[in-house]
Amino acid sequence: MKILIVEDEDSLREVMIRSLEKERYVVESAANYQDALLKINDYDYDCIVLDIMLPGGSGLHLLEELKKMRKKDSVIIVSAKDSIEDKVTGLDLGADDYLTKPFGVMELIARVKALLRRTEEERKISGKE
16 A cells, blocks of 8 residues: 655654554655655555645645546645634545644654555445455
8 A cells, every 4th residue: 555645844754654664554645735746646655644825835736636637646635724624624625634733753654554445445346346
C-alpha cells in the first residue's frame, strides 16, 4: 500500500512517515502545494494524508484537483482548522476522513488502516481486485 503525506511541518511529517513505515506502508511525502500536485499528477496512492494549510496553496484545492482528475485515491485531511464548517467543507469536497490537530499518531494509523480496509472490501465487492 502506497501513502502520500502532504504536510508542511517537518517534525510532524517525519513522525507520520516513520510511524506508517513501521506499519510496512510505502510512504512518500510533499511539504508544499506544488510538490504535492506533481506527485498526485504522476502517481496513484492508496491513501493521501492531506494538510489544508500549505505553502503555495490550499490542501482543499489539491482535493478538488484530485477529484477533477477522477482519481480514486482515498484522502484523510489533517488540519488545525477544527470548526464544523471546515470539516463539512473537506468532507463535501471528497475527503474520506478529517482528523484535527493535534492528534495521536496511533489514531492516524488506525484511521489509515480502517480506510484502506474499507477500500479493499469495496474492491472485492465490485470485482476489481
